[in-house]
Structure formats: C-alpha cells, structure tokens
Amino acid sequence: xxxxxxxxxLSKSYGDTLxxxxxxxxxxxxxxxxxxxxxxxxxxxxxQILTTLxxxxxxxxxxxxxxxxxxFPKIRSSIGxxxxxxxxxxxxxxxxxxxFFANIFGSSIEENYEMIKGVYTLLAPFAKxxxxxxxxxxxxxxxxxxxxxxxxxxxxxxxxxxxxDAVSRTEFWDNLVQIRDGGIPIVVSxxxxxxxxxxxxxxxIYGGKIMQMDTPEYIIANYQGxxxxxxxxxxxxxxxxxxxxxxxxxxFTFGDAIHISLPERTEPIxxxxxxVLQRELSxxxxxxxxxxxxxxxxxxxxxxKSHE
Amino acid sequence: xxxxxxxxxxxxxxxFRSRNMLAIIFMLPIxxxxxLSNAADFELKLVQFAWEDLDKSSLSADxxxxxxxxxxxxxxxDSENSEANDIMLRDNEADVIIxxxxxxxxxxxxxxxxxxQIRINAIDGSxxxxxxxxxxxxxxxxxxxELIQVQQGAPSTTxxxxxxxxxxxxAYMIPGILVILVSIIGLLLTALNIARExxxxxxxxxxxxxxxxxxxxxxxxxxxxxxxxxxxWVGVLIGCGVFHIPFVGxxxxxxxxxxxxxxxxxxxxxxxxxxSQTQQQAMFIAFFVIMVFVFLSGLFSAVENxxxxxTVLSKMIxxxxxxxxTRAIMLNGAGMMHLYKDFVVLVxxxxxxxxxxxxxxxxxxx
Numbered sequence: 186x187x188x189x190x191x192x193x194x195l196s197k198s199y200g201d202t203l204x205x206x207x208x209x210x211x212x213x214x215x216x217x218x219x220x221x222x223x224x225x226x227x228x229x230x231x232x233q234i235l236t237t238l239x240x241x242x243x244x245x246x247x248x249x250x251x252x253x254x255x256x257f258p259k260i261r262s263s264i265g266x267x268x269x270x271x272x273x274x275x276x277x278x279x280x281x282x283x284x285f286f287a288n289i290f291g292s293s294i295e296e297n298y299e300m301i302k303g304v305y306t307l308l309a310p311f312a313k314x315x316x317x318x319x320x321x322x323x324x325x326x327x328x329x330x331x332x333x334x335x336x337x338x339x340x341x342x343x344x345x346x347x348x349x350d351a352v353s354r355t356e357f358w359d360n361l362v363q364i365r366d367g368g369i370p371i372v373v374s375x376x377x378x379x380x381x382x383x384x385x386x387x388x389x390i391y392g393g394k395i396m397q398m399d400t401p402e403y404i405i406a407n408y409q410g411x412x413x414x415x416x417x418x419x420x421x422x423x424x425x426x427x428x429x430x431x432x433x434x435x436x437f438t439f440g441d442a443i444h445i446s447l448p449e450r451t452e453p454i455x456x457x458x459x460x461v462l463q464r465e466l467s468x469x470x471x472x473x474x475x476x477x478x479x480x481x482x483x484x485x486x487x488x489x490k491s492h493e
Numbered sequence: 494x495x496x497x498x499x500x501x502x503x504x505x506x507x508x509f510r511s512r513n514m515l516a517i518i519f520m521l522p523i524x525x526x527x528x529l530s531n532a533a534d535f536e537l538k539l540v541q542f543a544w545e546d547l548d549k550s551s552l553s554a555d556x557x558x559x560x561x562x563x564x565x566x567x568x569x570x571d572s573e574n575s576e577a578n579d580i581m582l583r584d585n586e587a588d589v590i591i592x593x594x595x596x597x598x599x600x601x602x603x604x605x606x607x608x609x610q611i612r613i614n615a616i617d618g619s620x621x622x623x624x625x626x627x628x629x630x631x632x633x634x635x636x637x638x639e640l641i642q643v644q645q646g647a648p649s650t651t652x653x654x655x656x657x658x659x660x661x662x663x664a665y666m667i668p669g670i671l672v673i674l675v676s677i678i679g680l681l682l683t684a685l686n687i688a689r690e691x692x693x694x695x696x697x698x699x700x701x702x703x704x705x706x707x708x709x710x711x712x713x714x715x716x717x718x719x720x721x722x723x724x725x726w727v728g729v730l731i732g733c734g735v736f737h738i739p740f741v742g743x744x745x746x747x748x749x750x751x752x753x754x755x756x757x758x759x760x761x762x763x764x765x766x767x768x769s770q771t772q773q774q775a776m777f778i779a780f781f782v783i784m785v786f787v788f789l790s791g792l793f794s795a796v797e798n799x800x801x802x803x804t805v806l807s808k809m810i811x812x813x814x815x816x817x818x819t820r821a822i823m824l825n826g827a828g829m830m831h832l833y834k835d836f837v838v839l840v841x842x843x844x845x846x847x848x849x850x851x852x853x854x855x856x857x858x859x
Contacts, residue, residue: 236701266701272694289702
C-alpha cells in the first residue's frame with residue numbers, strides 16, 4: 186500500500202539535548218497511528234516537524250507527497266493540527282472560533298458541516314459561549330472541530346486528551362474512529378497507555394527513538410516472559426522481599442497489586458516466591474498469572490532500552 | 494487581502510469585546526490627558542519670600558509694597574538676621590530672600606547704582622529661574638517708576654511672546670502629552686497583543702494555516718494604527734475643547750506625520766514582541782523603551798538645555814521629531830516646507846524599524 190506520510194531519519198536537537206534521534210516511519214491512509222511515550226520523549230518535536238513548525242536538523246518527511254520543508258505552504262493548507270495545549274481564542278465564542286478557522290482556509294462552517302457534525306452536535310448548545318469559559322472536554326472538542334472544519338487530508342493531534350476526564354476521553358476516541366472511517370488518517374500522541382489499544386498502530390517512543398511500531402495486539406502478544414500479580418495487605422514489605430529474589434526481571438506496584446515480570450514462567454521460581462511470602466508475610470496473599478497490558482509492554486521496552 | 498481583512502475583523506471583535514481593553518485604549522488616555530495636563534505644569538502660583546531690610550528707609554518700604562501688591566508673592570518673614578533667613582530658606586519656609594543693603598536709599602538718591610541681593614532655593618532649578626525672573630521684573634519696574642537720574646538712558650528690555658501670547662503652559666504641554674500617550678498605546682498594545690498570541694499558544698495554531706507572515710503582521714498592525722489615529726484626534730478635540738489649545742496648522746499634514754510616526758511605534762512594538770515569549774517580557778521591554786523616549790523627548794526639559802550627549806541622543810529618537818513637529822503644526826501652523834527634515838527622519842525610521850521587525854519575526858521557529 187502507498188504510504189500517506191513518510192518520515193526518513195528525522196533528527197532534531199536543542200543545544201545538547203537530542204530530542205529526536207533518527208526517526209523513520211510510515212503512515213498509511215485510513216489508519217490511526219498513535220505515538221505513545223512519556224513526557225519529554227520527543228512526541229511534540231516530531232509533531233512540530235510534521236506540521237512544518239520546526240525544521241529537522243537532518244532527515245526529511247513527506248505528507249501526501251509534499252515535502253515538509255520545501256512545500257510547507259501546501260502542507261499548511263491541507264492538514265488539520267491540534268497543538269498540545271488549547272490554542273484557540275478564549276475571548277471569541279465557540280462559533281466565532283470555528284468560523285474564523287473555516288474562513289482562513291477559504292471555507293465556511295456550512296460548506297463542511299458534515300465533517301464536524303458528529304462532534305459539533307455536542308457543542309452546539311454552547312455556540313455563543315466564549316471558548317475560554319468551556320470545560321476541558323468541550324475545549325478539546327472545539328479544537329478538534331477547528332482542526333477539521335477545512336476538510337484536511339490528515340489530522341495531527343498532539344496529546345489531545347491530556348487533562349480531560351475519562352468519559353470525555355472515551356467519547357473523543359469514538360469521534361476519532363468515526364473521522365478515520367470518513368477517510369482521514371490520524372496521527373495522535375498521548376502519554377496514556379490505555380489509549381494505545383484504540384489506535385490501529387502504535388509507535389512507542391522513548392528518548393527520541395521509536396522503540397517499536399506495530400499494532401497494539403501484536404505488541405501485547407509479543408510480550409517476553411510472563412507476568413504475575415500478587416495481592417496482599419503488606420504490599421511494601423512484599424515488594425522488598427520480592428526484589429531480593431534472583432531470576433525476576435522487575436517488581437513494580439500496579440494499582441492495588443504488585444506485578445512481577447519473569448523472563449520465563451517456571452515452577453521453581455514460582456515455588457520460591459510462594460515460599461518467601463509464606464514465611465515472611467503475616468496476612469493472606471494471592472499469586473495469579475495475568476495477561477500483560479500495553480503498559481507492561483511499554484515498561485518492558487523501556488527497561489530493555491535503558492539496559493542497552 | 495481577504496485573510497488580512499479576516500484577521501483585522503477578528504482583532505476588532507476581540508478588542509471591543511473586552512471591557513478592560515476598551516478602558517485601557519480609550520478611557521485611560523483621556524483621563525491621563527485631563528489629569529496630566531493639569532499636573533505637569535511648571536507655572537509658578539505662589540512665591541514665599543523673606544524680606545531682609547538693612548536700610549529701613551522709605552524707598553525700601555516702597556519696594557516691599559511693590560512685592561506685596563504682586564499676587565503671587567507672599568511675605569513669610571521680615572528680619573534683618575541673615576542667618577535666620579537662611580534657615581527659613583533651608584526649611585522651605587521661604588523660596589527667596591530679598592536683601593536690601595544698608596545705604597540703599599542714599600545711594601539711589603545720590604545717583605549711585607545700588608545692588609539688591611536675592612538668595613533663591615535652587616533645588617528646583619526651573620522654579621528658581623522663574624523666581625529670579627519675577628523678582629528681577631518687579632525690581633526693574635520699581636527702578637523705572639520711582640527714579641531717578643541714574644536710570645536715565647539705561648537700556649531697558651521688554652519681551653513679547655509670540656504664538657502662545659497668554660503664556661498658556663498647557664498649549665506647550667498638551668501636544669507633547671498627546672504624543673506620549675499615542676506612543677504608549679501604539680508600542681505597548683502592539684507588543685502585548687502579539688506576545689499574547691504567543692503566550693496563549695494561538696500563534697502555533699495560526700502558523701499551521703495558509704496565513705502568511707506578512708498577513709499576520711498586517712492583521713495586527715492595521716487595527717493598532719486605526720486605534721492610534723482615532724485616539725490622537727480624540728486627544729486633539731479634548732485639547733481644543735477643554736483646554737482651548739489652538740490648532741493652527743493643516744490637519745492633513747498632521748495626519749500624515751501621525752501615520753508615519755505610528756508606523757515607527759508599531760514597528761518597535763513588533764520588534765519587541767518578536768523577542769519576547771510572554772506578555773510580561775514584552776511589557777518590561779516596552780516600558781523601558783517608553784521611559785527612555787519620554788525623558789529624552791524634550792517634553793519635560795528642552796532639548797537645547799541637555800548636555801551634548803543628551804542632545805545627540807534626543808535627536809536620535811523618533812519621538813523628539815514627532816513632538817517637535819506636532820507642536821509646530823498645532824501652535825505655529827508650520828507646513829511641510831518647514832518640517833521636511835523631521836518628516837524624512839520619521840520616514841527613514843518607519844522603514845528601518847519595520848524591516849528589522851519583519852526580519853526578526855520569523856514564522857518558523859528556529
């Protein structure tokens with residue numbers, strides 16, 4: 186399949202800090218590609234390069250065949266971009282913001298209403314309200330509308346769900362799926378691991394490098410080793426005990442449980458864990474084998490990366 | 494063109510929506526003009542004087558009567574003790590000591606010149622100069638009226654004040670204050686407005702649109718230009734209506750100067766905003782620039798009285814040229830023929846500053 190976005194060997198540093206380190210990837214039509222990584226991993230820099238706001242130190246990227254450096258005017262008029270923080274005029278109303286962004290792209294709300302219908306129906310009751318007075322979830326919906334109103338060829342959303350409540354986030358991802366189905370590929374970044382599974386493909390980015398890029402199902406299925414969850418009242422003591430046992434990759438607190446990742450599931454080591462806990466803990470505990478989620482995969486990749 | 498129009502209409506929508514903005518743009522300058530014009534007034538209203546009469550003659554008593562008859566002079570001390578009088582001077586109980594020497598009457602009657610000593614508190618230099626002139630005038634008048642063979646044939650001077658016959662101090666100050674207010678609005682608003690787009694991040698959104706660099710800049714500058722022009726003429730109306738300042742010159746010439754000058758200020762504002770990331774940074778730099786402008790502009794002190802380096806600096810800043818030409822147009826009715834030098838300087842500034850600003854303002858960071 187012909188790729189829609191193609192990035193080759195992108196690097197960018199700020200002074201001594203290497204923000205992007207030789208990043209290459211492809212985005213195909215009709216997919217949502219998520220860039221997932223902690224703060225400072227290079228997501229925003231990558232987005233600024235793709236949206237022509239930054240020039241990379243080396244490497245190049247094309248969107249729909251246009252080069253982000255040479256053809257930036259063409260790209261600017263054909264992409265939709267939602268920056269990492271709310272960037273609309275707080276003193277203009279919902280409708281005025283939308284109209285303004287439609288007009289500067291030579292379009293109008295009426296002409297492309299179909300594009301935003303799904304999202305805008307929720308916003309319509311607040312059309313006269315100033316954008317600055319909206320709630321977090323509503324602001325984000327308005328920003329999405331403003332990025333969509335000129336019928337872009339592709340959407341770039343930089344951490345669109347940061348600081349938004351869980352319900353709004355779910356709604357927002359439902360909207361994104363609709364938009365993708367309408368034929369607009371989406372490139373989205375997020376620090377939330379649970380959102381990874383809503384993407385068609387995920388790029389795990391850390392320290393300016395893409396560690397892996399694939400479907401979330403594939404990444405989870407390829408988790409190396411196995412995971413045990415231990416539930417007990419004495420989490421702190423248990424964690425200390427467990428970290429002294431040899432043959433365990435890592436021990437970390439996960440919600441109300443302790444997760445242990447093993448390079449390989451073997452009976453002797455499970456017996457040893459059981460024995461230690463039996464001897465030292467005064468209260469009851471349980472050991473269960475669990476399926477890894479995306480966050481476990483990400484943490485495993487991060488550990489491997491930092492060991493290198 | 495359409496994009497610029499869209500940006501301008503957006504800008505006006507934002508300005509007219511914000512009550513604070515409206516107050517800052519329109520109410521504040523009007524109030525400042527009304528208040529400052531009355532406060533920034535060097536006119537001498539009251540002079541307290543101590544009388545130190547060592548002669549105690551009828552002629553010296555006559556001279557004292559002359560001072561008492563003058564409305565602005567008030568007698569606060571009458572003693573022969575010169576040390577006590579100096580203390581009064583020090584303690585601000587007297588602004589001036591007028592000391593009549595022994596033998597004052599005898600010398601005058603015999604036709605000898607006599608010297609009256611005046612001691613003035615010169616902490617406020619310009620007030621001291623005025624006091625000296627007033628005292629001199631009364632003493633001069635006394636010599637001419639009462640006397641005497643000595644004065645005959647002595648040269649006497651009279652002054653006639655042109656262009657501002659009633660010595661209306663406000664006529665001199667108001668054009669200057671007006672210029673400062675317009676400068677502050679033009680420079681500060683532009684710098685803050687663009688810095689605000691950076692601060693709240695909207696510039697990032699705008700950058701990823703087909704809007705071009707020059708369109709964004711013009712979309713910011715044109716509304717500020719219009720506001721500056723409106724504000725200036727509102728100020729002129731207040732000056733003429735409330736303070737009875739004459740407007741002798743050609744309004745079109747004034748408008749031409751104003752537009753060119755505003756471009757200079759807008760350009761400086763643009764330059765400041767290109768170097769700041771937040772409104773606060775922009776505010777500090779703009780404030781500094783305005784302070785320098787105000788003090789070197791010749792508004793509060795005549796440029797001719799500055800030390801050499803001050804005169805040079807003063808000539809280098811655009812506001813000096815605009816204050817001078819505004820005064821000349823409003824009060825003397827000067828035309829382009831007389832002011833072309835100032836005009837050329839302002840035009841050069843407008844071009845230079847704006848080129849620099851456009852160069853400094855880059856749409857793509859890095």
